[in-house]
Amino acid sequence: MFVQVMTGRTSDPEALQRQLEIWKRDLQPGAIGYQGSTSGCTSDGDVIMLARFESRDAAMRNSARPEQGQWWQETEKCFDGPVTFHDTEDVEMNDFRGIEKATFVQVMEGTVNDRRRADQLEHELDEAVVDGRPDVLGHLTAHFGDRFDEFVYFSSEAEARRAESGEMPEEVRARIAEMDEAMTVERYIDLKEPWTING
Secondary structure: OEEEEEEEEOOOHHHHHHHHHHHHHHHHHHOOOEEEEEEEEOOOOEEEEEEEEOOHHHHHHHHHOHHHHHHHHHHHHHOOOOOEEEEEOOEEEEEOOOHHHOOEEEEEEEEEOOHHHHHHHHHHHHHHHHHHOOOEEEEEEEEEOOEEEEEEEEOOHHHHHHHHOOOOOHHHHHHHHHHHHHEEEEEEEEEOOOEEEEO
């Protein structure tokens, strides 16, 4: 898998969402290798957009289409200032219950301090999530060297907050504390109305 992550700011999220609808209608049918996207805007105007492709080559072929370039020229006008792009093939994705059904997505950005331990803990925590967190539909972690973006997909914000405030087994609590050391979260981005385009 190959992912592209774009971040920026907008004062007109409705215009940006309309552009995504145009892409879905007019450009997605020709986007060979496209697997889906998750985008959204916070109440403060921060935008993050994640696009998934089966390979880097597929993503590059999509970017090279003239209609894609024309669409981006119009879409870029929806942003207040520059847009930052990151891409990677270093991706871990786990879709437990259908991420396309998520009505709330939380993105965590930060630094990886111990990649080997982080990968081990992630697999251990996935088992606990499958058994004890039905509100978690899945997650995707994109690594950019020692940086990471993790997208966690929830059935709803209310269910996510309720589960977060509930009791959890001591073993799981200890694993989460270890994960916080292995991967330091520096920023949370809450997408309360995520814009999803399925592949």
